Amino acid sequence: MAQQHLDPPTDPTAGPSRKLSASLDQGGTPLGDALAEYLRAQATEFLRSLRQHRETGGTSNGSAESVDAARALRRSARRISGSLHTFRPLLDPDWSEGMRPELAWLSGTLAREHAYAARLERLLGALNRLSGSSALPAQSAAKPVGQSAASASAVGGRSAGAEPGTPGPRAQPAGNLTVGAAKAGALLDRQLTLARTRAHSAALQALGSSRFHAVADSVAVLASEVPLTPAATATDLRPMAAAAEDRLTDAIAALPLVTAGHPYNAEALVHGLSADTAPQPQDAPWHQVRLLLRLHRYAREVLYGEDCPADVRLLAAGQALNRHRDAAEAASAAASAARTPRIAPATAYALGVLHADQRHEVEAARFAFQRAWQLEVVRTP
Amino acid sequence: MAQQHLDPPTDPTAGPSRKLSASLDQGGTPLGDALAEYLRAQATEFLRSLRQHRETGGTSNGSAESVDAARALRRSARRISGSLHTFRPLLDPDWSEGMRPELAWLSGTLAREHAYAARLERLLGALNRLSGSSALPAQSAAKPVGQSAASASAVGGRSAGAEPGTPGPRAQPAGNLTVGAAKAGALLDRQLTLARTRAHSAALQALGSSRFHAVADSVAVLASEVPLTPAATATDLRPMAAAAEDRLTDAIAALPLVTAGHPYNAEALVHGLSADTAPQPQDAPWHQVRLLLRLHRYAREVLYGEDCPADVRLLAAGQALNRHRDAAEAASAAASAARTPRIAPATAYALGVLHADQRHEVEAARFAFQRAWQLEVVRTP
Structure with missing residues (x-):
């Protein structure tokens, strides 16, 4: 099987x-050399996306190129880490055991900002669907960090008819539920945008840290010289x-x-x-x-x-x-x-x-x- | 088809x-006589369940026999009404057009009490399921009218641990949600039990009304003499x-x-x-x-x-x-x-x-x- x-x-x-x-x-039969080749390719890709990430302004501007570069960086970090795990008998144990948590830390730190943005997008999309698609504005989770798109006043566009005193006796409570959707959207936007902003700062801080530079150095070594065990080359x-x-x-x-x-x-x-x-x-x-x-x-x-x-x-x-x-x-x-x-x-x-x-x-x-x-x-x- | x-x-x-x-x-080929036979049988069943309903104490005691009798009464009322509609060209139009709304009124009035009880049972069952089956007591929608089984104190059995000041900083808000389920159950119990009590009174009133006696008299006529049109007997x-x-x-x-x-x-x-x-x-x-x-x-x-x-x-x-x-x-x-x-x-x-x-x-x-x-x-x- x-x-x-x-x-x-x-x-x-x-x-x-x-x-x-x-x-x-x-x-x-695929032998250890295939592993070395794969790790070298992923390490090269890691370094390429890191360079691209820096050239496109890093995480500070949130441009599409910068987001793509961060995604490629995480992608290769995951592949290196995963391969070190699956094929660990073939690799220098000290080196590979030391490297995996560092790669996990890096890709986790970089993933968080994107995850909060995607979560907000998913939740506002669902609120829109549940409200009949017109109570809330199209959300804009791709907005630059630090701006709250779905502010309470913007999402409350439909709530005017539910102001106290305006509507009939049945329109009032009905309107309240829609206002509820708009307020829920604004609350989620506030909370997840704050979380995203914090994740952004954490990612910035991580990329400037000596811990990150140590990871990048290790990956640079990997791009030229994979520390295989002596027997690895001929191992199935x-x-x-x-x-x-x-x-x-x-x-x-x-x-x-x-x-x-x-x-x-x-x-x-x-x-x-x-x-x-x-x-x-x-x-x-x-x-x-x-x-x-x-x-x-x-x-x-x-x-x-x-x-x-x-x-x-x-x-x-x-x-x-x-x-x-x-x-x-x-x-x-x-x-x-x-x-x-x-x-x-x-x-x-x-x-x-x-x-x-x-x-x-x-x-x-x-x-x-x-x-x-x-x-x-x-x-x- | x-x-x-x-x-x-x-x-x-x-x-x-x-x-x-x-x-x-x-x-x-089924002819008009089959319709007459069916209507006579349903009318007889209507009268039988009405008698049983009265003998078992009517709607005032809520016993299983009384509930069954009310269900049988509605069942035959629906069948008579439905058949009058589908086969109306075969029946005296004045009589059948006059009878249908009265049957609908009767079965609607009798159905309401049961509907509220079933709705409460469904909602409390769902709340139990959503709360992990132990936050709320087994509901008792079959309870006699006028008693509220799931009173706030009863369903809040688990809420003691969430009293202000007692739990840790995270247990408190978590507990609040479970308290929410218990309070929601108590609120629904209150609202639907009230609605059910009102429906019960309305049903009692309806069964004692001259309007009801007129319907029962019409059904009694139907049990012996179905007012078919002259051509109906030989109609396919x-x-x-x-x-x-x-x-x-x-x-x-x-x-x-x-x-x-x-x-x-x-x-x-x-x-x-x-x-x-x-x-x-x-x-x-x-x-x-x-x-x-x-x-x-x-x-x-x-x-x-x-x-x-x-x-x-x-x-x-x-x-x-x-x-x-x-x-x-x-x-x-x-x-x-x-x-x-x-x-x-x-x-x-x-x-x-x-x-x-x-x-x-x-x-x-x-x-x-x-x-x-x-x-x-x-x-x-």
């Missing part, structure tokens, strides 16, 4: 990637990649996929009002599968190159798990905003609807994952 | 129901039953079934926070199909008898539409409770979660209807 996904593409017209041929032995990489896949399939086997495959099972909202403030424990195994799926994908890239035909099943499953994570965090942000002291009941009501909406997105993502995973393996040629 | 559902059961071992044989001509009933089925299939064809068949389409919660207090306009076509499905079922009963093998597809579709109606009304009750002045934000939040939960039940019911309706016609033997 595990071996199935590790077989190279069998399409005879595709031919082996030029990039890879040097790292395969006569029988086509497939057993380690297969072990990564086994960890993934074991974790997936432990997921409640039968429930997830039954539409509208109402599982994701169970405990939606429980006393626990911690992230929903039911989400954790899914988040874990998301990370293991990623490690499995990177291992495939090491063996067959980044140009290796994509496994559409892995892609679809990964997208479902990203959506699962995003919706779970958005639901949590809505619940957290509802705990703000002295908010109006209408605001709290809108946040409750929003929370439940995002928890249903969580459930929908699990359903989508289950569907994707049950598909036969199909590879694009 | 329409004719398909009106064909009698073809299972050769089943044989025609004895009850019906008198109303079929030599070729097995099938074209009128087919017209009822056509109205159903036309209304179903106008439903957004493609969307409904796509799980997690998030349609039911669109406008969940819009300014409109009226019942969701998107629900109306589904409610209409529910009524037309019922009329179609009754027409089949007229043609083939109540003992006619059930069409499992019709049963499943009808159950889905009942669930759709119940969830829509429960969602509306939660939204309405959230408009109560001076409620705590935590209460409003819980009501928002509850509203969204029930709107997702609406969506799930549409999905179930779509599934049931797409099934091939299968009849139990």
Whole structure:
């Protein structure tokens, strides 16, 4: 079963990637050299995006190029870290054990600003949908840091008719709910924009720190000289990649996929009002599968190159798990905003609807994952 | 297409129901006599349940027998009214046009008390589920009228730990949400129990009114003498039953079934926070199909008898539409409770979660209807 996904593409017209041929032995077995080549390529990409990030003004201007550069930086940091983990028997242990937490710190720090922006975008989009698409202005999560687009006055555009005394006896309370959506949007905008601004400062500080320069130096070394163990060059990489896949399939086997495959099972909202403030424990195994799926994908890239035909099943499953994570965090942000002291009941009501909406997105993502995973393996040629 | 559902059961071992044989001509065509027989049987059932209702103490004690009798009374009232509508060309027009609104008034009045009790049961059940099944006591919607089981002190059993000053800095707001669920339950219990008590009084008053006695007298006449038009006895009933089925299939064809068949389409919660207090306009076509499905079922009963093998597809579709109606009304009750002045934000939040939960039940019911309706016609033997 595990071996199935590790077989190279069998399409005879595709031919082996030029990039890879040097790292395969006569029988086509991927050896340690393929790992060295992959790590060098990722390290080079890391340094390239770091240079681009600095040239485009760094994180201080928030331009599209700068955002792309930060994303590429995180992307290569994740791949280096993941490969060090999967293939750790082949690498100098002190060096690789020291490097992984530093890469995790860096990509985590850089990811946070983007995550808050995306979360706000998701929540304001949902509020718009729930309000019939016209009560709130199109949100602008891509706005430069420090500006609050959905200010209370802007999002309250429809609330004028609900001012006390103006409307009929039924329009008043109705209007209150819509005002609730607008106020909820303004509250989330304020809280998540503040969090984003703080994450931005933290990222700026991190990129100027000596800790960051030490990481960058290590990656620069990696770009020229991968610290493989003496035996690594002639070692078959497939057993380690297969072990990564086994960890993934074991974790997936432990997921409640039968429930997830039954539409509208109402599982994701169970405990939606429980006393626990911690992230929903039911989400954790899914988040874990998301990370293991990623490690499995990177291992495939090491063996067959980044140009290796994509496994559409892995892609679809990964997208479902990203959506699962995003919706779970958005639901949590809505619940957290509802705990703000002295908010109006209408605001709290809108946040409750929003929370439940995002928890249903969580459930929908699990359903989508289950569907994707049950598909036969199909590879694009 | 329409004719398909009106064909009698073809299972050769089943044989025609004895009850019906008198109303079929030599070729097995159901004629006007079948309608008269059906109306007489329903009128007799109406009078029997009315007698039982009085003997079991009427609506004043709320015993199981009394509830069953009221249900049987409504059941026959709906069947008489529906048949008068579908087969109106065969009946004295003045009499039948005068009788239908009176039957609708009666069954509507009797249905209300039960509807409020069922709605409260559904909402408290959902709150229990959302609170992790232990924050609220098992609700008791079957309790005698006038007693509020889930009083604030009873449902707040878990709230002691969240009293100001007692818990740690994070336990406090978390506890508030659970207190919100308990308070939301108590609020709904208060509002729906009050509504139920009023409905109960209205039903009592209706059963003692001269208007009711006039309806009962009309039904008593019907039990012995159905006012058919002179030509009715020899008239084939099938074209009128087919017209009822056509109205159903036309209304179903106008439903957004493609969307409904796509799980997690998030349609039911669109406008969940819009300014409109009226019942969701998107629900109306589904409610209409529910009524037309019922009329179609009754027409089949007229043609083939109540003992006619059930069409499992019709049963499943009808159950889905009942669930759709119940969830829509429960969602509306939660939204309405959230408009109560001076409620705590935590209460409003819980009501928002509850509203969204029930709107997702609406969506799930549409999905179930779509599934049931797409099934091939299968009849139990």
